[in-house]
Amino acid sequence: MVPFRVPLSIPSVLEPVRSDGTTDHYEITQKAGKQEILPGLKTEVWGYDGIFPGPTIEARSGRRVVVRQINELPVPVVTHLHGGVTPPESDGYPTDLILPARYERSPSAHAGQESAGKHAHLFRDYEYPNEQGAATLWYHDHRMDFTGPQVYKGLAGLYLIRDEVENGLPLPKGEKEMPLVICDRIFEEDGSLFYPSIDPSLKGEPGVLEGYTNGVEGDTVLVNGAPWPFLEVSNTRYRFRILNASNARQYELALDPPPPGGMPFVQIGSEGGLLEMPIHHDRLLVSQAERFDVIVDFSRYPVGTRVTLKNLFGWRNRSGIARTSEVMRFVVARQEKEESFVPERLAPQGELPDPAEADATRRFSFSTNGRVWAVNGEPFDPERIDARPRLGAVEVWELSGETIHPIHLHLVQFRVLSRGGGKPGPYDAGWKDTVFLGADANVRVAARFSGYRGKYPFHCHNLEHEDMMMMANFEVV
Numbered sequence: 149m150v151p152f153r154v155p156l157s158i159p160s161v162l163e164p165v166r167s168d169g170t171t172d173h174y175e176i177t178q179k180a181g182k183q184e185i186l187p188g189l190k191t192e193v194w195g196y197d198g199i200f201p202g203p204t205i206e207a208r209s210g211r212r213v214v215v216r217q218i219n220e221l222p223v224p225v226v227t228h229l230h231g232g233v234t235p236p237e238s239d240g241y242p243t244d245l246i247l248p249a250r251y252e253r254s255p256s257a258h259a260g261q262e263s264a265g266k267h268a269h270l271f272r273d274y275e276y277p278n279e280q281g282a283a284t285l286w287y288h289d290h291r292m293d294f295t296g297p298q299v300y301k302g303l304a305g306l307y308l309i310r311d312e313v314e315n316g317l318p319l320p321k322g323e324k325e326m327p328l329v330i331c332d333r334i335f336e337e338d339g340s341l342f343y344p345s346i347d348p349s350l351k352g353e354p355g356v357l358e359g360y361t362n363g364v365e366g367d368t369v370l371v372n373g374a375p376w377p378f379l380e381v382s383n384t385r386y387r388f389r390i391l392n393a394s395n396a397r398q399y400e401l402a403l404d405p406p407p408p409g410g411m412p413f414v415q416i417g418s419e420g421g422l423l424e425m426p427i428h429h430d431r432l433l434v435s436q437a438e439r440f441d442v443i444v445d446f447s448r449y450p451v452g453t454r455v456t457l458k459n460l461f462g463w464r465n466r467s468g469i470a471r472t473s474e475v476m477r478f479v480v481a482r483q484e485k486e487e488s489f490v491p492e493r494l495a496p497q498g499e500l501p502d503p504a505e506a507d508a509t510r511r512f513s514f515s516t517n518g519r520v521w522a523v524n525g526e527p528f529d530p531e532r533i534d535a536r537p538r539l540g541a542v543e544v545w546e547l548s549g550e551t552i553h554p555i556h557l558h559l560v561q562f563r564v565l566s567r568g569g570g571k572p573g574p575y576d577a578g579w580k581d582t583v584f585l586g587a588d589a590n591v592r593v594a595a596r597f598s599g600y601r602g603k604y605p606f607h608c609h610n611l612e613h614e615d616m617m618m619m620a621n622f623e624v625v
């Protein structure tokens with residue numbers, strides 16, 4: 149298809165079904181839906197409320213949210229709030245399934261996995277305290293062994309937390325603040341999604357066909373569910389919350405043409421919220437599940453300029469048609485008065501985890517053990533605990549891998565201390581819950597394990613690696 153023909157749409161914001169003095173209550177039904185993604189074709193998705201990406205939840209810091217997730221899909225689901233400081237019962241542990249009303253496991257399913265967790269039938273109420281600052285979080289499926297295909301089919305949505313610090317800043321707001329959820333997919337001729345499951349019913353044997361075990365990458369780039377969309381902007385600043393929701397692809401984003409003087413992206417936030425001070429970038433390397441909150445100032449372009457958001461890691465097909473090397477296009481369509489700016493100071497960072505105070509230093513290597521993807525050589529076992537940090541203690545974790553793995557810890561936001569023995573990289577700033585681990589890099593991070601006691605997973609966010617066992621547990625004691 150010809151890129152830049154479909155307008156960018158913005159996921160709708162979900163209304164609570166009920167609010168009281170302390171809590172906003174939401175209801176989401178996970179179900180199949182038909183959506184026009186490619187022009188003129190219908191695609192079946194599995195979505196929150198049947199749509200992809202799911203509706204956005206906007207929460208306020210300090211105010212509780214309860215989401216009733218109702219499962220009308222034919223398979224078990226689990227919903228995780230990625231980046232949330234959430235008690236373990238509501239965190240969406242991979243075996244804490246919500247079973248469909250009538251569910252019969254296929255006889256070829258792995259024994260044990262579906263009997264291990266705390267099961268709910270038909271629905272579960274997830275409670276989110278939101279005792280954390282303004283940040284861009286997302287919710288997505290986390291069913292053990294099947295997260296890759298279930299997210300791919302559409303089970304992902306945004307969850308924004310807002311607070312007073314952010315509200316007090318003169319950043320672009322309203323129509324000039326929007327998410328860009330970037331992911332890649334493979335479509336069949338008839339518009340249906342292709343995913344190389346061993347058992348496409350997702351009821352039996354998990355895993356992907358040979359040739360896909362490094363991860364499933366698509367040849368069509370979607371932003372907010374639209375293929376290579378375009379957006380008309382005025383010659384002013386915009387705020388984009390970029391999320392890479394792909395299963396296995398990383399993007400190196402750049403603007404073409406770059407504005408005079410370069411540095412088009414002014415980063416104001418990372419996964420855990422706003423930075424202390426803005427950081428200027430020429431490019432953004434965004435690995436799966438990472439979030440970059442950025443300002444782009446389109447007044448640096450003459451009105452009429454068409455600016456392409458490129459992926460420098462992408463490729464063109466044999467006939468030279470851009471496939472994954474392009475993401476979307478901005479058209480600087482009109483003049484408008486500027487009302488926003490990016491202040492020199494954004495948000496206080498709270499207490500940083502001081503590595504000198506660390507209670508423990510742990511090493512985790514992410515690599516294949518010859519058969520599956522593993523952590524320190526071990527495949528995921530929901531019963532095995534690999535780290536027991538004390539509640540409130542600081543720990544230093546050294547993460548290493550033999551190929552690309554974005555590593556995500558549940559419950560905590562951490563700081564990157566070093567990369568490859570040197571300083572943190574240009575994309576390591578701020579509070580992070582997911583960090584890019586390159587081929588030979590050894591990344592040291594420090595986290596304070598506060599919030600809740602209990603068992604949480606950490607894993608590679610290449611979803612095929614995750615499904616093929618690259619996950620382990622820590623338990624806050």
Ligand code: C2O
Nearest residue numbers: 228230290437556
């Ligand atoms: Cu976004 Cu455990 O995942």
Ligand code: CU
Nearest residue numbers: 553608610613
């Ligand atoms: Cu991985």
